[in-house]
Amino acid sequence: MLPGRKSAQPAPPERISSEYTATDRLAAWKARWGIARMSYRVKPGLYALGSPSASSPVFAGANYTLSFNALRTNLKGLSAWLLVLDTKGINVWCAAGKGTFGTMELTRSIRQTGLEQLVSHKTIILPQLGAPGVSAHQVKAYTGFSVSYGPVRAKDLQEFLRLGGKATPEMRKVRFNFTDRIILAPVQLVYYAKYLLPAALLLYLAGLKNDAALTVGALLAGSVIVPALLPWLPGRSFAVKGAAAGLAAVAALSPLLPFGPYQLAARALVYAAAASFIGLDFTGASTYTSLSGVKKEMRLATPAQALAFLAGLVLLGARRFL
């Protein structure tokens, strides 16, 4: 039994506009900094953009506000139906990975909204990044609707339509350029700042102001330098890139620190390990790392990070008794 087979009379689609307002801009900014993130949800269901008719195209999307805004504002000047799936407020790609943007939810949504009665055609355009959760041939078998995978980015949608529903190879590729990476940095920064800023404060209060500065340095190395300089940091492993960023941060701060080579080397171990740990977590925000790869590097990196961290602490402790 498939979900949504028996549906009550669906509510008429809500009308929406394609304008991008100052409120939308503020919402995007707040979401990236993790402020009240849970409220960035759109009600799932069918929406009417402009004055759609039976022959207007149908676009499916996620009910994360940023995804929904990207879709509707990039369809400016068009009339279309927007089918918003219940992805629990998660963006298309992540939801597709979890399967909430998936075959079953799409099937349920098509049935419950009575889409079949509203349009005269049988095509539904999905964002390409919904594909990890959706099986096009299964959706066709369950609902009769053909899935057409649109471009990765909503801004290419109008061009995709102009080309008669075809995406160029460039439209099909996920990018990870400087801007893509740096807008994700706040998420990592906020997450680790919760632990490392109080730690830095405690060190400062304990009279270890150099270590307080180095703690903040390791935080910035792992969460800001790694995303910013990703292609230029050495190696393919994120743990190695993070360690390199951490070492660079210690080196950059070293002229200001009153430490000899022994003290500095011990601290380099501690803070490079911390930056490596944070840097490795950026695999979650990246657009090209595989689970097999992350598992492989974690098997090596996790013990290495722990060992370097402890070795640094032991060296610092041993010095006191020498």
Added chain:
Amino acid sequence: MILKYLRGVATLKLDSAKCIGCGLCLNVCPHAVFKLESRKAAITDADLCMECGACALNCPTAAISVKKGVGCAQAVRMGFLKGTEPDCGCGDDSSCC
């Protein structure tokens, strides 16, 4: 600049005998891992594969297999601690799966 992850780790497999050359894998792959060669899909560079699973799920003849998963260290750590498959608890997050 193309960013590439670790060499030789991706679990992607393509069975050419089953392929009917529909090209849907070329459409869904976000890293151009596939190309069409004499009416069959072929892998360009498996090191580009991020194991999202879109190709395997959309292949109408099940010619493609891949162990799908999220390439996220936090998810692997969570899965290890909870004894489950890699899955992170940051469900409401925009940048981390």
